[in-house]
Amino acid sequence: MRDWQRRWRGWKRNRQVVLGAWIVIGIVLALLPFVTGATLGRGWVRIIDFALLYVMLALGLNIVVGYAGLLDLGYIAFYAVGAYVYALLASPHFGLHWPVWMALPLGATVAAVFGVLLGSPTLRLRGDYLAIVTLGFGEIIRIFLNNLNAPFNLTNGPQGINLIDPIRIVDLGFSETYTVFGISFPPTHNYYYLFLTLTLAIIFISIRLQDSRIGRAWVAIREDEIAAAATGINTRNVKLLAFAMGATFGGVSGGLFAGFQGFISPESFNLFESIIVLCMVVLGGMGNIAGVILGAVLLTTFPEALRYLGELQYMVFGQVFVDAADLRMLVFGMALVLIMIFRPAGILPSMRRRRELGADAPVAAQEQASLYDAQR
Amino acid sequence: MTPSAKADADMLLALQGVSKQFGGLAALSDVSLGVAQGEIYGLIGPNGAGKTTLFNVVTGLYSPDHGVVRLGETLLSGCKPHEVVTRGLARTFQNIRLFANMTALENVMVGRHVRTQAGVLGAIFRGATTRAEESAIERRAHELLNYVGVGTHAQRLARHLSYGDQRRLEIARALATDPQLLALDEPAAGMNAIETAALQELLQRVRADGVTILLIEHDVRLVMDLCDRVAVLDYGKKIAEGAPSTVRNDPVVIEAYLGGAA
Numbered sequence: 001m002r003d004w005q006r007r008w009r010g011w012k013r014n015r016q017v018v019l020g021a022w023i024v025i026g027i028v029l030a031l032l033p034f035v036t037g038a039t040l041g042r043g044w045v046r047i048i049d050f051a052l053l054y055v056m057l058a059l060g061l062n063i064v065v066g067y068a069g070l071l072d073l074g075y076i077a078f079y080a081v082g083a084y085v086y087a088l089l090a091s092p093h094f095g096l097h098w099p100v101w102m103a104l105p106l107g108a109t110v111a112a113v114f115g116v117l118l119g120s121p122t123l124r125l126r127g128d129y130l131a132i133v134t135l136g137f138g139e140i141i142r143i144f145l146n147n148l149n150a151p152f153n154l155t156n157g158p159q160g161i162n163l164i165d166p167i168r169i170v171d172l173g174f175s176e177t178y179t180v181f182g183i184s185f186p187p188t189h190n191y192y193y194l195f196l197t198l199t200l201a202i203i204f205i206s207i208r209l210q211d212s213r214i215g216r217a218w219v220a221i222r223e224d225e226i227a228a229a230a231t232g233i234n235t236r237n238v239k240l241l242a243f244a245m246g247a248t249f250g251g252v253s254g255g256l257f258a259g260f261q262g263f264i265s266p267e268s269f270n271l272f273e274s275i276i277v278l279c280m281v282v283l284g285g286m287g288n289i290a291g292v293i294l295g296a297v298l299l300t301t302f303p304e305a306l307r308y309l310g311e312l313q314y315m316v317f318g319q320v321f322v323d324a325a326d327l328r329m330l331v332f333g334m335a336l337v338l339i340m341i342f343r344p345a346g347i348l349p350s351m352r353r354r355r356e357l358g359a360d361a362p363v364a365a366q367e368q369a370s371l372y373d374a375q376r
Numbered sequence: 377m378t379p380s381a382k383a384d385a386d387m388l389l390a391l392q393g394v395s396k397q398f399g400g401l402a403a404l405s406d407v408s409l410g411v412a413q414g415e416i417y418g419l420i421g422p423n424g425a426g427k428t429t430l431f432n433v434v435t436g437l438y439s440p441d442h443g444v445v446r447l448g449e450t451l452l453s454g455c456k457p458h459e460v461v462t463r464g465l466a467r468t469f470q471n472i473r474l475f476a477n478m479t480a481l482e483n484v485m486v487g488r489h490v491r492t493q494a495g496v497l498g499a500i501f502r503g504a505t506t507r508a509e510e511s512a513i514e515r516r517a518h519e520l521l522n523y524v525g526v527g528t529h530a531q532r533l534a535r536h537l538s539y540g541d542q543r544r545l546e547i548a549r550a551l552a553t554d555p556q557l558l559a560l561d562e563p564a565a566g567m568n569a570i571e572t573a574a575l576q577e578l579l580q581r582v583r584a585d586g587v588t589i590l591l592i593e594h595d596v597r598l599v600m601d602l603c604d605r606v607a608v609l610d611y612g613k614k615i616a617e618g619a620p621s622t623v624r625n626d627p628v629v630i631e632a633y634l635g636g637a638a
Contacts, residue, residue, distance in 0.1 A: 212502075
């Protein structure tokens with residue numbers, strides 16, 4: 001064991017250190033929008049708000065892909081469903097203005113129903129076959145949203161839905177600026193605290209589910225579906241539950257997105273979005289909550305940071321050689337490739353995967369012995 | 377009372393006229409047999425005789441084309457694999473199928489799934505009931521690991537256990553479902569003599585604790601020593617049944633194994 005690992009474990013055991021670390025994290029999270037706003041500008045607070053939405057999405061997909069091992073390439077459909085339900089219930093489109101505490105849970109519930117709808121026909125499929133069907137499902141939802149403006153105008157087609165009610169809880173409108181004790185809270189900051197609260201709730205739920213009877217059943221299905229069934233797990237129900245839970249998180253995130261943005265259109269829910277959320281899960285570390293959060297934060301902020309590449313070239317070389325917009329995606333793609341080469345199990349692999357890929361010496365010897373046994 | 381005189385109704389597991397076709401191949405044709413409560417019943421036969429197919433029919437992986445399978449009073453044929461487990465029949469696999477990247481303890485804890493309730497809300501709020509259930513699951517899993525003799529490896533990944541220990545772990549996971557009947561598909565395959573002897577001792581203990589055992593096995597000595605009765609399958613048909621000593625001298629069985637004089 002290396003020195004820093006030993007020190008790290010020592011810290012993890014020390015209660016005061018752990019408590020201190022949580023207090024520091026709490027203070028950082030509480031002050032983040034103000035510090036960011038003051039240093040990087042208001043635009044970055046907005047980016048952080050989006051990062052939180054993506055954390056919720058990635059944690060939802062993590063249940064489906066990371067825990068239950070069901071490769072879902074159409075996950076963004078649930079985000080879309082949540083967003084559209086909220087938008088239809090709280091916008092001038094139908095003249096409905098439901099309060100958020102009704103529209104948001106309903107959006108999440110409808111998304112869960114769609115999760116089950118997607119899950120049911122795919123129960124017999126695994127791996128790449130499942131991936132293709134879910135991919136199709138994602139596209140179907142987007143195309144429906146795009147075309148359901150006739151004969152009855154449900155979704156307003158490609159124009160999307162505009163003037164969605166901002167989120168308002170009783171008298172607290174999140175899109176207004178408040179001043180408390182001389183500190184000004186603009187909308188981006190208000191939404192930050194709302195999103196943070198819900199993200200923390202979703203993190204809490206993810207942790208609780210992870211070591212529970214249901215969580216173990218999900219992992220068992222991922223490991224060996226036939227053995228799981230032969231051990232008494234109702235694989236159909238448990239898989240549908242994974243789809244529904246994942247979709248619920250997606251639906252919550254989508255509803256918040258609609259209220260925050262004020263405008264949604266089918267364009268926001270294309271295949272690329274599904275892929276990027278999947279990247280967050282895989283890159284961060286499938287099945288590991290901290291890893292998935294890190295993946296989501298990095299993949300939302302990094303492309304934004306790369307917008308400064310033009311300025312950086314100007315500062316260093318005095319001129320811009322390659323347009324930042326072109327360079328940005330190139331560097332981003334390269335970073336993804338490099339992470340996958342050097343951290344194949346993700347930036348922060350789950351305990352399980354870490355044990356899987358990096359066997360300690362005595363364990364490796366044992367493994368050879370058991371292989372030898374099997375060959376006899 | 378001789379075992380063969382027992383009426384079908386007394387049997388814990390009863391197969392009646394079970395047939396299974398795969399395309400043109402009759403993997404099982406009209407097989408009837410009964411396993412009595414508390415016995416160790418062996419199922420032997422040359423490779424490809426249909427032993428594993430019979431297991432898969434009994435445990436719900438396949439549904440039979442004809443015939444019925446009963447466990448006690450309840451009908452097993454037509455049940456899904458997890459329903460078969462709920463009704464009290466657990467199995468292991470010929471090629472070990474553990475949850476390789478879960479610990480030994482977690483593997484057995486999964487076995488308790490079918491006898492426990494906690495759902496999503498229970499997991500999220502983790503109330504007193506859920507906490508009590510979780511600790512009961514863990515306690516029982518530890519007990520079973522010790523029972524089969526892999527208690528010291530509780531926290532190791534299943535894939536890192538030795539081959540013999542993996543076989544025992546699979547038995548522990550099956551026992552965690554509180555079965556009336558335990559169906560073992562070649563539990564001694566790939567084991568050395570010492571491991572086989574330990575397995576034999578374990579299976580006798582399991583039986584003594586009231587679990588009936590149905591066993592597919594190639595190790596003739598193990599079958600002779602352990603089983604109360606055996607059935608011999610050949611080309612999907614039952615060609616003999618009875619006490620091991622009788623069956624081994626049956627000319628039909630010898631012919632099936634060694635080939636008839638041409």
